[in-house]
Amino acid sequence: MTSTGEVEGRAGPPMGWTRRRDAVMDVTLAGVSAVECAWEGVSFAGEAGMPAAVGMVFGLVAGATLVVRRRWPIAVVLVGIAVAPAAMGFLLGVVGLYTLASSEVPRRITATLFSMSLAATFVVMYLRTRGDVEADHTLVISLSGFVAVALTVPPVLFGLYMGAWRRLMESLRERADSLERELSLLADRAEERAEWARTEERTRIAREMHDVVAHRVSLMVVHAAALEAVALKDPPRAAKNAALVGDMGRQALTELREMLGVLRAVPKPVPAAAAAAVAATAAAAAPAPASFVAVASVVGPDEGPSLGELEALVGQSRAAGMVVEMVVQGEGAAYAAEVEQTAYRVVQEALTNCHKHAPGARVVVRLAHREGEVAMQVENGPCEGQEDGVGLPSGGNGLVGMRERVLGLGGVFVSGPTEVGGFRVSAVLPVG
Template identity: 85%
Template sequence: MTSTGDVEGRAGPPWWWVRRRDVVVDVGLGAVSAVECAWEGVAFAGEAGVPTAVGVLFGLLVGATLMLRRRWPVAVVLVGIAVAPAAMGFLLGVVGLYALASSEVPRRIIATLASMTLAATFVVMYLRTRGDVEADHLLVVSLSGFVAVALTVPPVLFGLYIGARRRLMESLQERADSLERELSLLADRAEERAEWARTEERTRIAREMHDVVAHRVSLMVVHAAALEAIAAKDPARAAKNAALVGDMGRQALTELREMLGVLRAAEKPVRPVRPAAQARAQAQAPPVSVALAGSFDDGPSLDELEVLVGQSRAAGMAVEMVVHGEGAAYAAEVEQTAYRVVQEALTNCHKHAPGARVTVRLAHRDREVAMQVENGPCDGKAAEPGLPSGGNGLVGMRERVLGLGGVFVSGPTDGGGFKVSAVLPAG
């Protein structure tokens, strides 16, 4: 990574300079100031009675200090004040005051050094013009004061203006960078939220598909096995089982078509938007699962549990249903989840406990509804239907129940059976 002002493939500016242009400007000003001070050093050497070479060398060193104005502006101004009696360093004093005022030095230090420069310039001008101007004392004082103010006040005011403008631009740049980072963060969060919503919706759809297909197809397989066993012995019962298989297949297809129709209806045309507007819209938009949640409000309810249990009885399962309490109006998500839990539990009984007695309990309580599906030990004489299991049934039930803030428990019983229990809040 290169610093500000660097060119790729080249080294950055040396020392304290930020840009190469700053190096050129400061070195150029330092050279001009050095030449000026060296020229003025000739007269200073004559007045001080020292060799001219010493005066020139002293002027070169004094003028060259202007190159340090960005790094040590206070030192440059102090040098200008120190050489003021020698009548040298005009450019050094003016540019040094400007650099000092535009820097980050505290205002009290700027005011102190500017006052010292003003006083030094006034004294030097007064002493040098007092013997040259044949006029009254007031004219000498006025002329000295005018020159001192002209050489001190304008560079200080201009430096203060440039420093304030630079700080304002830096503040605006920082705000712009902060807003850009914030928009980028919002866009990243919106993308993460959209990805999370897509994952949640895929899980939800997979769970719905599993509940619909697994239960219906499991019953179809059970009826098909019974149909195969009794086709030759009891044609009437075989015909009844064949009709039930057809009904189950049509119900499964109907529910699948409804779900696919919901997915197609959820698709909307997307118009192009600007990235910033897209980030804000994604950040404010509800997740996909929330947008589609209302599409499943017309799903199964608790009133259909009798039909569900009847289908399992028709498949040859010994099912008993017990209801405690009086039913109430529950939220659609609660009724659908309760139905799916019972449905999946009955499907597992068909798969893993053929011939076992099953008890379905439904309890309506004050602020919750509870359901339990318990099967006894498997009848060894019953034919194993050979239904495949993906191992996701209990996981899906747990996700549904916990997603609504309920409690889910499943596991084997002391009598050798299996029990699935769930409690859902009524709201």
């Protein structure tokens, strides 16, 4: 087991060296330990009656084992315990115990080897001081115990501290990497949301342009066709139709200028607290309300038509020659701006479709104020004129736009032909 936290037996750097300075330090310690053990080996050989060369070689080999302390700390400690009776390996024992305690070796093995090293050091010190100290037996035991504790406990405690510190640093690095990955994912998600918001905004702008241009221009085409038909036969009526065409054109230009003005306006800075609240609300909201937040980002809630302008809208269709009946049920109330705008646009687009596809048909516009909701319905009877009307083009986006508006507010939208050959558009919007 290594002091760098590698598990023994697991593949890793040779000798557990992850940096060049680790190799330099271990080789240096092993060299110093080998010299120390060789010097002490000569003394041991003299006491044991062996040649000095044998003791020197034995000391060199034993001390040099310190070079593998990161890879096999258990083996280094065992060698230190084995040479303890020969009174050699001071540096080997201290560094070996430190390395063992700072590694990821199971604590029960560390405790066992520490106990063995403590006992071996105590026994060697007791045997060597028993005949040298002229004192009682208690003093010898106390001195031996003190030396044994001084040589084994500090390196173990320091090793445990360094091991815990390394594990803490590794945990902090892993946490930092995890946070970096999370931030990267959040950035990617924010970019996806921004792209989604841009797409929603483009769709909304296209829908607004379609509603404004299609309705006004459709009425202008209807009046222009009527003007062409009566220009020579009925000059007063032709003049009236010409004036209506001019009014419609001016209204269309006014609405387009208002929309372009909003698009070109410099956005006001939003306070940080308000921005955080809006972000939290949008993140927690359902997809439908969240889409409306994107829709309302360009055109403010107080800009645009309302239900109070439906009478004028129906009046414009009547002026164009359409037979329109408007029926209102229930007491009106002040609804949210987005609800009134959506209701107005649904009726407007439905009337535009009647001009395009059902010229001469009788149209009924129904508006019902109910508890918690407002409902609108535009129904035309069978077409009494030409099927193509006055040649008004159709892009096929009218019903799609109405459905998107209504569903964006959590409402219900239904459209389809009637049994008598007409067409019906119905929508219900919640107002809570």
